[in-house]
Amino acid sequence: MDNIQILDGQAAVAEGEKTGGEGGFRAPARGDQYRARLVEAANLWHDVMYSSGLNAMRARVKLVESLSTSDFPYLLGGVFDRVLMAQYEQIPSVWAKFAGRTTVRDFRPKSLVDLLGGRAILDPVGEGAEYKARKLTEAKYELKVAKRGARIPLTWEMIVNDDLDAFRDLPQRLAQAAVDTEDYLAAALLVKSSGINADFFKAGNGNAADNKPLNVANLDAAVTAIGQRKDSEGRPIVASKLSLVVGPGLETTAAKILEAVEIQFTDDAGTVKTGNYLRGKVQTVVNPWLPVIDKSATAGTSWFLVPTPGQSREALTMGFLRGHETPDLRVKADTGNRVGGGAIAPEDGSFDDDTIQFRGRHVVGAAHVDPKATYASTPPAS
Known part of the structure; x- marks a missing residue:
């Protein structure tokens, strides 16, 4: 401070x-x-x-x-x-580099509606002819926030002791816990304990997980594949910036690819050298929570491409309760009153056992949104 x-x-x-x-x-x-x-x-x-x-x-x-x-x-x-x-x-967070942010009014599920239809190429209209009608449909994505928190009990003796370590460290501990909770929930949108999150990365969404290792050629192919996809009206998928989300095990590999001035790969024409055009298209996000959540054998090899936040096709979002977007720290006041009258401060100890209890609360949630501009790969561990 x-x-x-x-x-x-x-x-x-x-x-x-x-x-x-x-x-x-x-x-x-x-x-x-x-x-x-x-x-x-x-x-x-x-x-x-x-x-x-x-x-x-x-x-x-x-x-x-x-x-x-x-x-x-x-x-x-x-x-x-x-x-x-x-x-x-x-405290820096990881999730803001690959997931969007929104607020909700209450604890009820919020529907994020994508209005579909009406954006395809306009139909030709002959002289005196009637304009053709178009249908509008919706795609809904559900977001729900939940209350999370912890209680930290101290004793009056701990407060009185000269070192004051427990008291002094309390805000830092609760602040770190709140940030870690957000990062954990965002990472859980990508992986589960069994591996890649198949509720989102699946054939029905057009983004079923691949099994290719992270290298220049495969990253180039993934970026190209996203750019060649079409939406429900046959319009191109436009994602001007993508985030390459990897665990710590692939940090060096990602850096070698995206920080290189020149890249080399092999295609049908043979070995090709070119300026690193991927640097302007893709940014690396190293997420240390991926291997924490993913307990599968491929936890160290999985990699993901999602639209960088701020674009029209956000794939992931974090939700916060409006008016309560930051952690709340409280102290329990159950100290009673002086015999002669007057209130007693919470930090002077509980009436029953002289404890002082602090409570941290944070309201947050995470949700999948648009899968169209996403890619995931989980190659076998070598």
């Missing part, structure tokens, strides 16, 4: 607003007690995480005191939530 910047009473992560010294955050210009306390919480969190020596010891002592003596933990909880958001946004 580089900074907490106060905007309209809320804390938002931003860069470049640190004050001098070992760090710290800019206080609000006007006297708003809540915002001032939130900045104080952010400064203390920064000192605990990033300072060293005597400054770090002082910060930890102050944090323990704050957890036990005031409403400061509520504010610190807000800082944790924003640290989670910052780290979630900074």
Whole structure:
């Protein structure tokens, strides 16, 4: 976390607003007690995480005191939530390089409708003749999001201990879990534990899996095959950019093909050398989740071509619940009240057993869309 910047009473992560010294955050210009306390919480969190020596010891002592003596933990909880958001946004994901993104309004299945018909070449119309009618049909693809999450229990003793490792590492762990969940679901659109996902790559979709190894000639043939396909109206399939999705085992092979300045392959005319035209058409996406999901003997040899996101014929999509597109971090408040009156902060421990429980929630789903511009191959392992 580089900074907490106060905007309209809320804390938002931003860069470049640190004050001098070992760090710290800019206080609000006007006297708003809540915002001032939130900045104080952010400064203390920064000192605990990033300072060293005597400054770090002082910060930890102050944090323990704050957890036990005031409403400061509520504010610190807000800082944790924003640290989670910052780290979630900074962790690179793989799925965005080969799958699109959409949002849904609720948990009910959403139909992604492809309106078919009406786009074929226009019919000639004679003088005074009636225009021919055309039928419109639909192809539907279903997307459904689901709630996912985890609960992390800590103890009051863990919070009080000077090292604070469990508390400090919590936002990073939950942020990484959210990103990994997205990547796992996207990869599962391509493979299952038994191998290539035959629910999508099948003869009925015109993209049944091939069994050719990844090399220049076979990649060229796959790109050509996609370009020669037709849609339901006989129109050409246009995918200006394709993503070559491979597991780590084929990373080097893919790099040798797509990073070469010149490529060589053999066709009916013999051995041919040419400039690497594939570089402008195909980008490599190394997906480490493929061999995690695929337990088959060919897990290390499978490769895929799908349209790069942003084009009209996206093959895969990730769905998020509107208004809840990012992870949500909460703390359980079951501490009871002081005998003399007054609330007790969650971080001071549960009424029953002194535990502090954090919960992360993420709502996400994945779905197949248009198979027409896709290709898969699963050659035998050598």
